[in-house]
Amino acid sequence: MPDETHAPAVTPKAAYHHGDLRAQLITAVRGLVEAHGPDGFSVAEAARRAGVSSAAPYKHFKDRHEILRGVVSEAMDRLHAAMEAAAAAQPAGSLDAVAAIGLAYVDFARAEPGVFRLVFGLTEGHENAPDLQQKGESCLGVVVKAVAARLDLHPNDPEVQRRAYILWSFVHGHSFLHIDMKTKVTTAEIDDWEYLMEISRAILAQAARSQS
């Protein structure tokens, strides 16, 4: 097997004794977070699941917060990819592209509520994590791109930025509310697609008229 790519783009070291423990720990923690909630995980349990001693993780991560940051980072990559893919599957510049991005977002939240909450609930060791900050902005960038295409404006146009942010706020809030009161949705059943299309239409409808 001539593939020397034992560096999965995360760290240039990850396949010595164990296989690659780092990735396996992140997977284990992801599972724990999903099973027992964002704070219901322990380094010890993750190590146990990965079949190593409880001290092994500290060779890969400084402390428990850094492990969580690893999970978040990986999750944001997947979220970003999902958003891009959703947009790419629709005609460029279409309203459907915007709605599809939103749906991908909601779907992610629904599929992995624990991780989703973790991504947007990190505060402990998250203070100065420029990489995560940048990944977040990168996700917003997907929305901005689609909105810009739809409005036929430059992505840097403040009008584009504003509307993209509004859309993101809505989708973000909807996702959170959705996973919070999972079954007990006060507003009855909601067809997400119709819903997102309607919002997108409403927010992107009227032409640029900033007057503040």
Added chain:
Amino acid sequence: MPDETHAPAVTPKAAYHHGDLRAQLITAVRGLVEAHGPDGFSVAEAARRAGVSSAAPYKHFKDRHEILRGVVSEAMDRLHAAMEAAAAAQPAGSLDAVAAIGLAYVDFARAEPGVFRLVFGLTEGHENAPDLQQKGESCLGVVVKAVAARLDLHPNDPEVQRRAYILWSFVHGHSFLHIDMKTKVTTAEIDDWEYLMEISRAILAQAARSQS
């Protein structure tokens, strides 16, 4: 002193030896959550702050989750009150009333980001907590009431419910995004009031036209 009301509506027991430890613990935990993040609190530290032994809290709360639920419950009461007050300060049925409720929400998130996150991030012991569930719906009720007044429809009208939910989603998402990337707002400075007014106008503008 003929007042036998030593039951402060929370529990019929709360003023023996210590004063009332229960409330004091909740206050302490609130401070800890605000200072060190939602999961950066410990029962031991809270007890220390209240000046009691580390086992004392368990006379008032079953476990750590129940303490958090207490904090959340108290916070939701305050949030609800703030929303009501904001609405009451504006003309009934006005767009300003709707926007004011949203502003109160955002202000709460900004003032107590840790607690805010806790309120909407609880998952551990939150599973079956009908009281919290009900308080959440009660908050939504404030929005519904204002929207119904604005549209001159009955609060039970599905159109009202839908638009109120949309508005809440947006405000909720905005609040979260705001406290997440606190200083680093991509979309530059935002005048919340103008912002909320614009959204409210957009969402409540067109007349009822459900066609799904």
Added chain:
DNA sequence: GGACTAAAGTTAGCATCTCTAACATGGATT
């Protein structure tokens, strides 16, 4: 007033967790 009861607090202690220190091992480089 004095004895009983139960609430509210204390100390002691077990199991668990985080993280560090000191040691062991085995791949990769030279």
Added chain:
DNA sequence: AATCCATGTTAGAGATGCTAACTTTAGTCC
């Protein structure tokens, strides 16, 4: 082959969650 260092191990200190068993105090009933 010798060496180095990443990666793992065990041992252990310190802190935490929570329980058990005991003590203190306030209210109640006679």
